[in-house]
Every structure is written in C-alpha cells, then in structure tokens.
Amino acid sequence: MPLTREQIAQRISQEVQDGFCVNLGIGIPTLVANYIPKGMSVMLQSENGLLGMGAYPTEDKVDADLVNAGKQTVTAVPGASFFSSADSFAMIRGGHVDLTVLGAMEVDEQGSIANWMVPGKMVKGMGGAMDLVAGARNVIVAMQHTDKEGNSKLRTKCTLPLTGIKCIKKIVSDFGVIEVTDKGFVLTEYAPDLSPEKVLAATEGKMTISPNCKAMTF
Template structure:
C-alpha cells in the first residue's frame, strides 16, 4: 500500500520530456519533486506561474511565491509570472499536455468529483472546471477508499461533478488504473497488495487481464 509520496513518485513516471503540466491541490503538488532530472518539464499553476520547481527547503520559503493551493514553491530559471486571464487562456487553449488532479470520487466512465461535499462550506470550484473541460490527458491521484473504508472508485459519482468522462488514468494507494469504455482497467498493483485487495476496494467495474505486475517506484 502506497503513501502520498509514493503515489506522487509513480505519477512522476507519466511526465514526459517537453511536457507542460498543471498540478492540482494535494498529492499532485508533490509530483514536481520526483520528475526525472534528465528531462525538461514546465509546471504551470493557474494562479499565474509557469516554471515551478520543487518545494523549498525549510527556512528558504518566499511567502510571495506560491502555487494555486497557497503553498510556497520554488521557481526554475526562466520562470514567468502572469495574471489569471493569461493563465486560463493557456488552460482553455489546450496548451497544457498533462493535468494531475486529486479527487474525492471517480466514476468508471471517467467522471470526476473533486470540489464539493454537500453541506460543507467551500469557496468555489476554482480552476478545476476549466482544467477538466480543456485537458485531454488527466491523471487522478487519490486514495482508493475513504476513511470509512468505502470505495472512491464508483459506478457513478454521488458528489457534485467537476467534469464528465474526462479522467484517463488513476493512481491510488493500491493500484494504477486506466479508464476505458468498459470500466477501470487494472494496470499495476502496489507492493504487497493483491488483485483481490483491489477488487474488494473497487465498486466500479474492474477489468483484470492477465498477470498484473507490481508497481516499480524507483
């Protein structure tokens, strides 16, 4: 079973040379720390940053340089800052190659719910709606089950949707899954996690073909 750092490490393997990548709030923000050093990647944040680097070391934070989740960040050489209109023009114009988001629920058809729990106060959807409407390659980083042990990979989302049929791949603490027309296709399993464990934790249709390999994180 993976922790948040291991989930981020696995997703970092999906980042390719030359990509422009948007990182959502939560686990996705950790991905920048684990991207290969021999490739060139530009991380974009919808609050107006292009060229984000890893998180700063303690004592080296600059409170004026933050990501969309208001966490202090570093910037790489050549980084740029701009207004929200320019940032969302990049997103809506499909200039971002990969979007990595957290989620509260994902449905077997690729629907995502990640912005609101009814009855709980939220400030708004933020940039998630634009990201899921515009991005062609969305990977979700999430826990496979909630605190009650109930599946978050569902036949149909129960929470208000952020986007419809948009998620392509999911990396959880248990598995890597691809969203297909038939449901969640199991690609990899976390170390020391069995296929049966993943089946028991998945409400949506789980497709299992052949021997499922264990994730390689290094």
C-alpha cells in the same frame, strides 16, 4: 499495505515526458514535482499565474509573494514567467497544458470525476479543476482508493457534484494503477503488498483485471 502518498506521486512521475507543460493540483499531486527525473525539461504551471514553478524554498529563500494555487510558497526556475490568472486560464482552456494531475473524492467507471465540493461543507470555490479536466490534453487522478470508513471512491456512478464528465483515463490510487475504458475500470498495476483480488474487492464500480497486470515497482 497500500501505497504511501509519496509512492503514488513517484508512480505518476513516470507519466511525465520531456518538454511537457504540467499542472499539479493540491495535495498528493503537488508531490509529483519531487520525482521528475533530473535532466528532464518540464515546466510546471500554476493556474494563479506562474509557468516554471520550482521546488519548495528553504527557510532563507521564502518569498511570501511567490505562491502556488494552494497558497504554498514556491520557487521559480530560470526562464519562468509570471502572468495574470486570466492568461493562465487561457493557456489551460487553449489546450496548452500537456498533463494535469488532480486529486479526487470520487471517480466513476465512465471516467467522470467529483473533486470540488461535498454538499453541506464550506468551500472557497470550485477553483480551476473544471477548466483543467476540460482543457488539459491528459488528466491523471491521484487519490485514495477508499474513504476513512473503507467505502470505495471508485464508484459505479459519482454521488457528489461533478467536476467533469467522462474525462478521466487513468487513476493512480494507493491500491494501484487503473485505466478507465468503455467497459469500466481496468486494473493494470497493483500495490506490491496487495493482490489484484483485493483491489477488485475494494472497488464499487465495474472492474476487470488486465491480462498483463503486474505488481508495481519502485
């Protein structure tokens, strides 16, 4: 069986370091906040103007004015700060975000990402993803390896409108952990119930298996 959404988030949390400023995208990336080790000082940034985002509130602590970029109600940790969206994007564009975790519809073997629209589908706007892939110091993609029809989302070349070009270095999919190199995708870890060969078969883009490839542990 592939990894669950929670397991993807749990694995990505291992990439977070003490003192990081981290931006989490909508969907699976949001779950990463649940797995940041206790005692680690990490400030979560939301591009709508919040640094120091906390956990989801209990019903008695819901504040309709305190929301993340996905319009979900959140809490603020001690020391949090609020500012305009313009200041938030200045923070992102200025390279002050250590890590951003984003979802994706496609990533290709050169590290380009498509995650903001599907032609013909209604979208509210491109959001902050284009700024994040260009401005964050590190970008990790959390995604499903295949679509509902079983087609690979790790492509030879993206077919959807691009968010960023050659900006992705690591992907954590429900099939495993994949690094993006000059020679294409490299599988470094695979879901415990799968095999490297199954991941390879489910990938359209050029992929090699690392000599140190191992099963993921939780």
